[in-house]
Amino acid sequence: MALLQGKMKEGSQYMEISYRDGSDFSQLKIDCQRNPRHSKFIPVSKFSIEHLPNSLKDQEIVDFIRLFASLTVRVLVTKISNDRPKVFPLSDKPYPLYEMKGTNCVRAGSGWVRRIAIFINNGDEPCPCAECIRSGKPVMVWGRIEVPTANHLVFDSEEAKCTQVDLCLVDEASAGTCEGGAAKDQKNVRLNGYTVWYNNCKEDKCWFYCATHDVKLCEKLKEMTEKRDELFQSLVKKYENDKEAQLSIIVSHPHGCGKEISIGEWASRGVNMDAFWWARATYGPITCAGSAGAPVWSLGKKEVEAWRVGE
Numbered sequence: 001m002a003l004l005q006g007k008m009k010e011g012s013q014y015m016e017i018s019y020r021d022g023s024d025f026s027q028l029k030i031d032c033q034r035n036p037r038h039s040k041f042i043p044v045s046k047f048s049i050e051h052l053p054n055s056l057k058d059q060e061i062v063d064f065i066r067l068f069a070s071l072t073v074r075v076l077v078t079k080i081s082n083d084r085p086k087v088f089p090l091s092d093k094p095y096p097l098y099e100m101k102g103t104n105c106v107r108a109g110s111g112w113v114r115r116i117a118i119f120i121n122n123g124d125e126p127c128p129c130a131e132c133i134r135s136g137k138p139v140m141v142w143g144r145i146e147v148p149t150a151n152h153l154v155f156d157s158e159e160a161k162c163t164q165v166d167l168c169l170v171d172e173a174s175a176g177t178c179e180g181g182a183a184k185d186q187k188n189v190r191l192n193g194y195t196v197w198y199n200n201c202k203e204d205k206c207w208f209y210c211a212t213h214d215v216k217l218c219e220k221l222k223e224m225t226e227k228r229d230e231l232f233q234s235l236v237k238k239y240e241n242d243k244e245a246q247l248s249i250i251v252s253h254p255h256g257c258g259k260e261i262s263i264g265e266w267a268s269r270g271v272n273m274d275a276f277w278w279a280r281a282t283y284g285p286i287t288c289a290g291s292a293g294a295p296v297w298s299l300g301k302k303e304v305e306a307w308r309v310g311e
Contacts, residue, residue, distance in 0.1 A: 014292040015096075015153050016256045018106040022076065025108065025290075029255035032288060040286050041260035044069045044251070051263060056247055060238070061299070064231040065249055069261060071113040071224060072168075072251040072295055073147060079162035080105050081155045089202040096152045108256030110294035111149035111165070114207070116222040118143045118215060128194050129211040130161070143218030144209050145191060149293030151199050151206040160208040163193035167221075168259055189217060206293075232297075239300030250285040252294035262286050 018024055032038070042051055047069070049062045084101045087093055097105065119125045121140045132138035147165055154163055167189040191210040199206040212218065239245045246265040254260055262285035287294070 014287065014289060015107045015109040015150070016254075016290040018108070018256070022106045022108070022256065025256035028289070029257050032255065034288055037286055038254070038288070041254060041262055041288075044259045044261060047261050051261075053247065056245060056299070060231060060235060061247070064228065064235060065251075065261065065297075067224060067228040067231065068112075068249065068295065068297055069251045069259060071221070071228060072253075072259060073111050073113060074166040074168060074253040074256065074259070075109045075111045075147070075149050075153060075293060076164045076166070076256070077107050077109075077154055077159055077162060078104055078164075079159050081158045083158070084155055085201065095201075107153065108253060108290050109149060109153040109292035110252040110290065111147045111153075112251075112295040113145055113167070113221055113225060114148050115146040116143060116218050116225060117146075118218050118222070120215075127211055127213065129192060129213075130194065132211075139213055141213070141215060143212050143215055145212065145218070145221065146197075146207060146209055147193070148205070148207045148295075151201055151204045153292045154193070154196065154199075154206045154208055155201075156199065157195045157208075160193040160196045163208065165191045165193065165210050167191065168253075189214075236300060242300060245299050247299040248285055249297045249299075250287060250291065250294050252287065252291040254288040255290045257290070 016025060016028060018028070029038070044066075047062075047065065049057050049059065052058070052061060080097050080100050080103050082102045084098050085095045086098050087095055119127075119140070119142055123140070126132065126138035126140055127142035128138070129142075145165075154160055191212055193208050193210050196206055196208045248264050250262040250264075252260060252262070264285035285296070
């Protein structure tokens with residue numbers, strides 16, 4: 001997996017910016033200059049083993065991709081932090097949305113559920129969500145969901161507090177559409193962010209937290225992440241020495257709309273920045289506005305790979 005950290009086209013190439021509070025995402029998708037390429041995206045509900053290369057028609061890969069997709073999220077942000085820098089660190093390249101800092105701006109990108117923590121009557125860990133803070137009586141049984149995304153999408157905790165996450169869970173009965181500005185069926189759950197616990201402006205990394213009182217949801221997500229990670233490790237062992245297995249997958253919400261799968265090949269690898277979670281790669285799956293922060297998985301690789309347009 002990897003964090004899709006697209007370089008912005010002077011500010012917005014890989015996150016989708018709405019001019020109507022998110023209600024125009026579907027129209028923006030239709031009007032996209034890259035629209036002819038949209039046919040290469042595969043709706044999650046239609047993905048099958050037949051979409052894989054003949055040499056890699058492995059049911060274990062299919063099972064992993066389905067879980068990988070189910071745990072991919074849409075990230076909606078409404079605030080632009082007052083602390084956004086004018087340029088990227090050690091660069092004269094304009095930083096996205098600097099000219100609009102301190103204002104409201106609805107934008108969409110992608111991310112994924114990485115880790116779950118459940119707190120049950122832990123006196124030192126009351127729920128920090130906005131509802132609990134307003135009430136002055138925080139609940140003591142709650143769950144914390146960690147979501148990695150791109151830093152140019154969610155810059156800091158000021159923006160995280162104005163961020164919504166649509167889980168759009170996918171299973172055989174529900175494709176989890178997340179069309180337009182809202183989640184549409186019972187499988188789609190919307191969460192609110194409350195803080196950024198790690199960010200790196202130079203590397204365009206952001207990990208933020210969401211809180212929920214729905215412990216059953218957290219238990220389900222924890223089960224899913226554990227199964228995903230189990231399949232991930234199994235596929236690493238199976239394919240890490242197979243130089244012909246260059247499959248690369250991106251799952252994202254192009255234009256803030258439905259969840260789509262993009263299939264291609266990874267081409268090269270750069271410096272490993274952290275033993276498991278960060279590396280760099282060049283790969284072939286297509287992307288579009290709204291793909292910022294999307295997870296990228298390259299078969300047989302042990303790390304999440306962070307991609308930058310133009311590198």
